[in-house]
Amino acid sequence: MTKTSPALDAQNLSKRYGGVNGIQAAKDVSLTVEAGETVALLGPSGCGKSTVLRIIAGLEVPDSGAVQVGGRDVTALPPEARHIGLVFQDYALFPHLSVLDNVAYGPRVRGLPRPTAAAQAREALALVNLAELGSRRVTELSGGQAQRVALARALATASPLLLLDEPLSNLDERLRAELRGELRALFARVGAGVLLVTHDQREALALAGRVAVMRAGQIVQQGAARDVFRHPATAWVAAFLGHLNLWAQPGGLCLLVPEQAVTVGEGEPYPVMARQPHDSGETVTLAHPRGPLTLSLSARESLHIVDGQVRVRVDEGRIQRLVDDREAVNTPI
Ligand SMILES: Nc1ncnc2c1ncn2[C@@H]1O[C@H](COP(=O)(O)OP(=O)(O)OP(=O)(O)O)[C@@H](O)[C@H]1O
Numbered sequence: 001m002t003k004t005s006p007a008l009d010a011q012n013l014s015k016r017y018g019g020v021n022g023i024q025a026a027k028d029v030s031l032t033v034e035a036g037e038t039v040a041l042l043g044p045s046g047c048g049k050s051t052v053l054r055i056i057a058g059l060e061v062p063d064s065g066a067v068q069v070g071g072r073d074v075t076a077l078p079p080e081a082r083h084i085g086l087v088f089q090d091y092a093l094f095p096h097l098s099v100l101d102n103v104a105y106g107p108r109v110r111g112l113p114r115p116t117a118a119a120q121a122r123e124a125l126a127l128v129n130l131a132e133l134g135s136r137r138v139t140e141l142s143g144g145q146a147q148r149v150a151l152a153r154a155l156a157t158a159s160p161l162l163l164l165d166e167p168l169s170n171l172d173e174r175l176r177a178e179l180r181g182e183l184r185a186l187f188a189r190v191g192a193g194v195l196l197v198t199h200d201q202r203e204a205l206a207l208a209g210r211v212a213v214m215r216a217g218q219i220v221q222q223g224a225a226r227d228v229f230r231h232p233a234t235a236w237v238a239a240f241l242g243h244l245n246l247w248a249q250p251g252g253l254c255l256l257v258p259e260q261a262v263t264v265g266e267g268e269p270y271p272v273m274a275r276q277p278h279d280s281g282e283t284v285t286l287a288h289p290r291g292p293l294t295l296s297l298s299a300r301e302s303l304h305i306v307d308g309q310v311r312v313r314v315d316e317g318r319i320q321r322l323v324d325d326r327e328a329v330n331t332p333i
Contacts, residue, residue, distance in 0.1 A: 005071025007161040007193020008033040013055050013065035015048075025051040026062070027217040033193035035070075035160060038184075040196045040204035040225070043214030044240065049197040052214075053163050056195070058082050070160035080109065085154030085162040085192070089169055093138040099125065099149050100134035106157040124156035125149075127186060144175040151183075155190060164196045168203065180206050201241050205229060213237055230258065235324040246324075247291035254324035255291070257314060262295060265304045267313030272305060286310055 008031065015026040025048040033039045041049050054060035056067055058079035066075045067082075074082040085106075093102050100121050107117035125131050128148040133141070138149060147167065154162050167183075168176045184207055187194050198204050204211050205225050212222035221233040232238035235246050235254040245257035270286040270293070277283075281298040284305065293312065297304070304310050 004035055005068070006032045007035045007037070007070060008056065008195060009068040009071075010052075010056055011066045011068075013052060013067070014063045015051055015055060015060060016063055024217045026055065029065070029214075029217075029219055031195070031212055031219070031222075033161065033195050035193050036188075036191045037210065038187050038194040038196060038208045040198055040208035040211045041214060042198060042201065042204045042211050045199055047214045048217040049199070049214055050165055051217075053088075053165050053195070053197050057084055057086055057163055083157070083159050083161075085157045085159040087150045087154045087162070087164045087167050089166050093146060093149055093153070095137070095139050097138065098134065099130065099136045099138055099141070102138055102149060103134075103152045103156045106153060110157070120156050120158065121152070124152040127155055127190070128152045129182070143171055144179060147171060147179065151186075155186075155192075160192055162190075162192050162194045164194065166198055167196070176203075183207055201229075213240065215240075230260075231320065232256065232322065235322045236326045236328070238322060239326055244294040244296070245291070246322075246326075248324055249321075252324050254322050254326075256320040256322050257293065258318060258320065259295075261315045261318035262293070263313040263315070264295065264297065264301050265311055267311050269306075269309040269311045272308050272310060275305070284310060286312065288312075288314070290314075 010029065010031045013026050013029040017023045017025055029052050041052060043049050051060060055062045058074065058077060066073065068074065069082055069084060100118060103124050104117040104121035107120045122131065122134065125134055128151050130145060130148055130152065133145065138146060141149065151167065168179055171179065180203065196207060208225050210223065211225045211228050212219045213228065214220065215236065221228055221237050229241055232241055232243065238246055238256050243256055243258065247255040249255060270288050272284050273287050273292065274285040275282055281296065281302050283294060283296050286293045
């Protein structure tokens with residue numbers, strides 16, 4: 001049986017802006033996305049995520065590297081010939097066109113007759129639950145609806161690869177949560193490969209099966225989202241992914257106490273040094289002899305705070321020893 005080509009195979013992409021003394025925005029970035037798979041490219045602001053996406057889309061010329069989409073080498077092709085569905089933050093809808101015409105635009109540009117393009121657009125609008133809004137002007141939509149139209153426009157191209165740059169960034173928290181759920185189901189249904197750029201770890205974990213973590217132009221770790229979160233390669237990755245307990249050690253090392261290493265309500269009592277309520281409970285920091293131990297407790301677990309102390313058992317076997325690279329370069333070199 002022949003293996004189907006990956007939706008995306010990007011090899012050794014490098015890009016420097018502004019000559020030899022400029023910024024190395026991407027360095028030797030290699031990424032694959034299989035058909036039907038969602039991969040999140042995750043990293044702090046300025047680490048080069050958008051640059052990589054723009055190179056893949058053909059909007060930026062790399063200094064070196066190659067891009068294949070669905071088994072086809074598109075490195076030398078202009079964006080419109082790459083057959084990629086794009087949803088960019090600033091990839092605005094055409095204000096003078098109706099919702100349906102916006103979505104039908106891609107199929108029309110590909111040369112499909114108007115009725116066929118409209119039929120594809122209707123199908124894509126149905127996928128994002130906007131079937132009834134086809135005749136609206138895009139200026140008459142809410143933020144969430146406009147975001148879904150942009151998504152439908154990408155889906156209507158029936159591309160093997162969808163690129164999404166911070167697709168939920170302009171929305172409020174409630175809509176983000178709602179669309180996150182919808183997107184996951186949608187991605188599973190359409191079968192395209194999806195590469196999603198985000199600086200939000202929760203979004204990456206909620207949407208993607210696999211993540212690639214970028215720092216200063218380079219991918220520093222990639223793998224199954226769950227594995228990367230549970231076993232970060234270094235202290236910097238752990239801190240970026242939101243792990244709260246990293247105890248610096250001599251010799252450039254660091255101990256990571258993951259959440260699953262801590263059992264609340266059993267073991268020794270430790271004094272609470274600080275507490276901060278949050279929407280579903282509270283965050284407490286305990287004076288553990290090995291180092292300060294910060295825990296996010298649910299409302300129910302908060303009942304374990306007794307006389308300013310909490311009993312916890314730390315499973316030593318689950319503590320991970322990592323290289324402490326948190327002080328290393330933060331800006332692209
Ligand atoms: N056209 C450009 N000319 C010069 N420098 C640029 C250009 N575009 C991006 N950069 C720089 O390249 C680096 C990577 O930028 P990029 O936009 O790819 O990062 P990012 O991870 O997508 O950031 P964000 O999450 O803030 O969008 C940054 O230091 C940025 O200032």
